[in-house]
Amino acid sequence: MTCPADGLPPLCILLVEAPCLDHSPLQAMMEDAGHMVTAWPDAAGTCPQDEFDAAIVSLPAGRRETALAGLRALTRDKAVRLPLLAVAAADEGDIADCDGRIGAPPTPELIAEALAAAIFLRRDLPTVDEDHMAELRRSLAPETLRGLLEIARRSIDDTVTRLEALRGGGDAAAIARAAHHLAGVAANFGCRALARLAEAIERNALEGPVPWEELTALAAATTTALQGQIPSLVDAG
Structure with missing residues (x-):
């Protein structure tokens, strides 16, 4: 087809x-x-x-x-x-x-x-998958996971800023690379909705519509959700 x-x-x-x-x-x-x-x-x-x-x-x-x-x-x-x-x-x-x-x-x-x-x-996908996060909590020390979450938040913010800067510039390969990185970071921390959107942007970078406004809003919601995981890790530590 x-x-x-x-x-x-x-x-x-x-x-x-x-x-x-x-x-x-x-x-x-x-x-x-x-x-x-x-x-x-x-x-x-x-x-x-x-x-x-x-x-x-x-x-x-x-x-x-x-x-x-x-x-x-x-x-x-x-x-x-x-x-x-x-x-x-x-x-x-x-x-x-x-x-x-x-x-x-x-x-x-x-x-x-x-x-x-x-x-x-795909609004049925969670911003942060609680089962995935629970597995990370079981596998990593609180201090380690807290540090990784901070890195993930900064990486998401930085990558979305880069994607916004690339918007309309015609460099589809650079958009695809940045989106691929964003999808990987999001998937590693169970941010399934953002990972799905980033994967779609990577696929559509060369040809097709890219939902830029939704990316910005979803990335902000995701970093807020990740930030919300940190207080309990501080208590656990």
Whole structure:
């Protein structure tokens, strides 16, 4: 299977929007990018199938929130959280049960960026895996682990700063190297969400959307979570 034009892997997408005579422009843009799109008009009746990489809701406010809540309830028992995206203008504020927003009117670029963020971030992954951290606590002396956590925090901050400096500079190889380093540091300390995002940035450095804003926010949340592990190590030491 060929790689879609937007640089993402081929995705199976559920599209909820008002009934159309044929393909809507939104559906056509995603299919032109190489994705498989299943339309579910107004989320009425039975869902066409139950295995999707993401769902996009493009309905007026009110109906949109109802559809999002219904989709979240429908997929709540799934092992992997289904990313839900809403098509909405920036001034519409927060949207409940939504993992991301596609600006209105949608464009191929806006769709790709939102899908990249939703697929890469995988909000079901923990910021810091407590089982992984517990294993580190069992294996390392408190003082040793405390020092390693401090090094990891600084390394994450420094690497994200470097990635931000490389942004837009056209040096894809340097971005890939920095992202590879970030993924390794994050994985070593059970920072699974950040590791996943960094791996995706490494893959997409040469071609494809990179969710820069999500990287900055997730890195900040990760370093805060690692910092939160340190007081108990001080007490243990």
